[in-house]
Amino acid sequence: MGLTAKSTGSGVLSSDIRVEKGSPDDKVIVIAGNPNVGKSTVFNGLTGLHQHTGNWPGKTVSIAQGTCKGREFSYVLVDVPGTYSLLAHSVEEEVARNFICFGSPDAAVVVCDATCLERSLNLALQVMEICPKTLICVNLLDEAKRKNIHIDLGKLEKCLGVPVVGTSAHKKSSLKKITDKLDELCGGKITPEPRRLHYIKPIEQAVSIVEPVLKKHLGNVISARWLALRIIDNDSSLAEESERFFGKNPNDIAEVSEAVERAKSLLAENDITSDCLKDRIVSCILLNAEEVCGECECCEGCQNAFSRADRILTSRFLGYPIMLLMLLMIFWITIVGANYPSELLSTALFWLGDRLGELMTLLNAPEWLNGLLVDGAYRVLAWVVAVMLPPMAIFFPLFTLLEDLGYLPRVAYNLDKPFCKCKACGKQSLTMCMGFGCNAAGIVGCRIIDSRRERLIAMLTNVFVPCNGRFPMILTIISLFFVGGAIGFAGSLLSAAALTGVIILGIAMTFLVSKILSATILRGEPSSFTLELPPFRKPQFGKILVRSLLDRTIFVLGRAAAVAAPAGLAIWLLANVTIGDTTLLNCITGFLDPFGRFIGMDGVIVTAFLLGLPANEIVIPLIVMTYMQQGSLAEIAPAQMLELFTANGWTPVTAICVIIFTLMHFPCSTSLLTIKKEAGGWKWAALAFVIPTVCGIIICAVIANAARLFC
Template sequence: MSNHHCLNDMKPGQTARIHSLTAAGSTRRRLSDLGLVDQTLVQCIGKSPSGDPCAYLIRGAVIAIRSAEGKKILIEEPASGHKTIALAGNPNVGKSTLFNSLTGMKQHTGNWPGKTVENALGLCHSRRHDYILADLPGTYSLMPHSPEEEEARNFLCSGRADAAIVVCDASCLERNLNLVLQTIELIPRVLVCVNLMDEAARHHIHIDLPALSKALGVPVVGTTARDRHSLDALLDALDELFESPAGSKTGTCPVTYPPLLEAALTILEPPVRNLSGLTLPPRWTALRLLEHRLNPEAALPPLLPSLLHTDPAVKQALTEAEHILTASDIHKEQLSDLITAALFHHAETICQTVIQKEKQDARRTLRRMDALLTSRRTSYPLMLLLLAFVFWLTIAGANYPSQLLSGLFTFLETPLAAFFVRLHAPAWLQDLAVSGIYRVLTWVVSVMLPPMAIFFPLFTLLEDAGLLPRIAYNLDHAFQCCHSCGKQGLTLCMGFGCNAAGVTGCRIIDSPRERLIAILTNSFVPCNGRFPVILTLITLFFTGAAGAFSSNALAALLLTGVILLGIAATFLASWLLSRTILKGVPSFFTLELPPYRRPQFGPVLIRSLLDRTLFVLGRAVTAAAPAGLIIWLMASLTWQGSTLLSICAAALDPFAALFGLDGVILMAFLLGMPANEIVLPIILMAYLNQQTLTAPENLLTLKSLLISQGWTPLTAACTILFTLFHWPCATTLITIHKETKSLKWTLLAFLLPTAFGLTLCLLTTQTARLLF
């Protein structure tokens, strides 16, 4: 089977070798001169903002190549010269952190399971060799139960890995050895990396690494992923593994299965070993064949030769082996249970001899913290306090940087306008570029960047500390009542920073149905783009703008109430979806609660800024540029003495009045779809009949203006409700379409919160009018 692809198929971070060039003439000559010849190692560094061209590391130089030329460059999997090492391990054992430390790449990491959802490749240099590391998704077993586990198993079975490094958590080694033992059965060269040795030491856990190596029959190295010296020892052991004879292990069969299963294997293994073309270990293959024979739902690896099903000797031996098992009433899941139990019993026996604990209650501190953060009485109040603190810090800390950015962009507006004057550009073009597109873009950047630059690092610190899985744990029962998944609580928290990031985070949910519910309801919680509008209106109409402690406390209380309303609506919408178009029962749910760890502040700042803040901001700016053009046109073009903006607002007035709004407010939400931050400025622009976005001088001036336009506390309340519940911004809608690949679900994500918002506004308005 051909493994040849074109250069365009590479994703950022992936590495491959050049197979051949299909280009001709001067293009082929130019590509060859750049060093793109047979077996050249190429690494994709990244893509330009538009996706074309891409940057590649070629023979020490970074070269940009367009997709048109990339199609003419065929690549293949790394071959001789650079050995491919599969980096496997349970979720949340520091595997991706180890990968980043060894390769210098920035694979996203976090202290909760499910971070790695696809393979990442990176180049690693030891003292004597160069290696290609493949960071596989976290898996508990090579008998897969999820798409990520199946992907990891298939990579190991494909023959693309020359060796495997299995990363274990030193503080819970026994559970990790299940995967280690399965990998040893499958891969000839295995190196066991016992990571987090420092954490085990804090828990008074001591591991005899030489004894563990002897018991497993493979090399074992203890590491701390953040300590470079231990990583050098790991690379040295990897060099020694390749310089020793292939498959040299002190024990070739570390696991002994129950007598009945061993008898079945004795019958089946010889004919399997005699098969020509079989690259997988006969014993491991025989186990998988038996599993599949008794339970067809246990899928075989895709690269397992089809002749295993048709070879007469294998078929006969498989029938005899099946008879031995079924005669003893071993059917379907019982066989998998026997295999798993044997693996864990063997792991338990090993750990009893290699692990010493000075303190039997080594996890007392962890349990004390969990007693606070996950108990019935204190968990929810502490969650609310933590959430309120993060919001307060985000809002308070973003004010001054937003003002600085706004002042900077205002200062730059003058030389930009002068530049157009020097070009002798028409006045309309200058107004369009400066007062339209530029001002909208700079408003979005100055308002979005500071809160995101604060919120996302705080959120990532909570990830690293191990708090987010506790939030999912606490919320799982509520989501279970909604026939959804507790991991939705993690994506809900991400939505507070940016709904687009929350939608992307839904990948951690295994069930497609529950993942879709989480995507469709993520925008029910307010993102940081909606917080300024909500907080401003609360301050103006319900708490006062004096800044006294009591006013600030009341504002915080009301803001918390708005947040709780959004969370309650998320539960209600999830329940409605699971009872109607997305019917189903809650899927199987397990979630590892990792130990509390000290966050890595430096990597957190870099990771959150690059992976989240700039990514989301880039999408928002892309959507805001055309919005600036549309807003300027509607505010500039007139008909019968009125601007298009005022005409459209007047047309929407009767409809908006039913919901306690006016046409200007509704029009502002429509034009503010690219970014919620520009809704309030558009309202001011329309009320003042200006052609550009305007910021109020102070809150008192803003309140006077709104009251002069007929605003009441009811108007403010309905605007707050509609700010909380309306269509997602353009950035989020683009992300939803990318994740679901469906216009139908994207449209439903648009309509669902809008229907909630209009219904609440209608009920609030009509109730208030009846009472008052």
């Protein structure tokens, strides 16, 4: 996926809300909206940032901020996760609501979907209730036009009492209208008179009992009317949040709780129980949205519906085969496409390495410095760039295309039943897809799952999807050992099939481990599941290609330089520091060797996996480096690598074990930290470390020992 340095790596760890203003006069604007209405696109268009966008609900899982300039003011834009309402249930809805309520924004922009206006208005009306300075941005007007939906923006503005602008977020020029209106709104040129939501009489009476009491005690900081209704509605999480904000829990104020009791008994007299109250509130808002929509929208064509493509992609007989073919095709294109640049890069970089070596000799640099920098740091770096970068740079734009198109929610829809059988959530397949890009990003993505139990399952099993650091590694070993003979079309297809097989094994393990987890430490029943299937959208080809290629290259290069070079240094040092008559490296690998042999590998490979904890990309280069300390190789072409591995005792069984262990071992340090943060405790990080490692060790041991028995 089009991961950026921000969305992966340690960047995913910071998600606390802290608005950074450039100057005190900057206006803070919160951008809210339903999931998948192009909120991130609007945000990116305004700020020029590259927040990742995709066509599935729940893409923005944490809060992003950026700045933009209007004619009069400078703005700090805060992009909160997409939500359907503010009567928060899931983590992301709570994040959004808390910021709108307690983040003291100067104004709010609600991005609405023109093709589905009524539902967007449901949220807009709720935001307007809290924050009167609201700007409605009706997005996707072009898409609506194609569907013959016409929206009278002027009438909408009158109905809602707040400014309305229409945009097509992909067209940057249309976004200028937003900043223009914001200027007027913040400069006081427009005084919004937001449409007041009228509830049924008993509710209005109940609110009027609590509202003045709240105003008296808390001041006019946030809409007392809105807060009163929430407190009457027993919204405990909001009460906690307001305690943090006001310094006291409204329920703890005697006068307030007394008023709330009176309001509740009034409601009870009118046959409105607490369960029923929520219904009444919601249906009231929905009716309002329906009414507004009826006045302003004229729809000649059909609305979003299940297209014919949908019927095929989710059909009984073709649904699963198409998913499999899709995966196979992506891998095949990746393999074929990566071959040539990989070869070219490897030749060029190793040629450069030789020249660097010569330069060192010319400069009379000491032997150890040459070894340290050229043989150590440079070689590992070059390897990562030549072998890992090309497949990543091809795989991710392809995957992003599928994502932009809107295929991923269909995958989640198709796979929900098996996940449900494992007592997990179908949205787990979305987080798995994110895991292909980066497990840490996938783990953060688990926030889209509402139930904590299911979220933990998804986090702990995310590592069974090989991330970008591991999948080129699996690919390398497959092409060295299993398709080495076959070249051309057949060879690449065979590699793709083998890789698909490995992925399927990973998916099978995900199901198995999810099932085991929900029968043991995370026992429970599957919770409810609702998932929106957005209409397919035409992907923005050019933008995706450029962005994901650039981001990917920069990200991989940065990470390689940060991790691969020091690791190369470390290996070189270990191999050159001697204790008695053996090197330190030999000591370590020798110590791990018996265990390595037991699980079908050797001490060197296990050492490399351990040293690869900060970044899995460097495992193979480390193996190669370590072997090379014993022999000597000038260049690492595939044939020579195979020779090197075979000379060090690798058999196809070793290769299989390495592939399986690559798929199933401890996640990288960033992922572990992310789990600790997201799950709230080292306990979960430790579990995330142990579970896949134990799985990998067991499977490898079984394979290795079975092979020994039969061969």
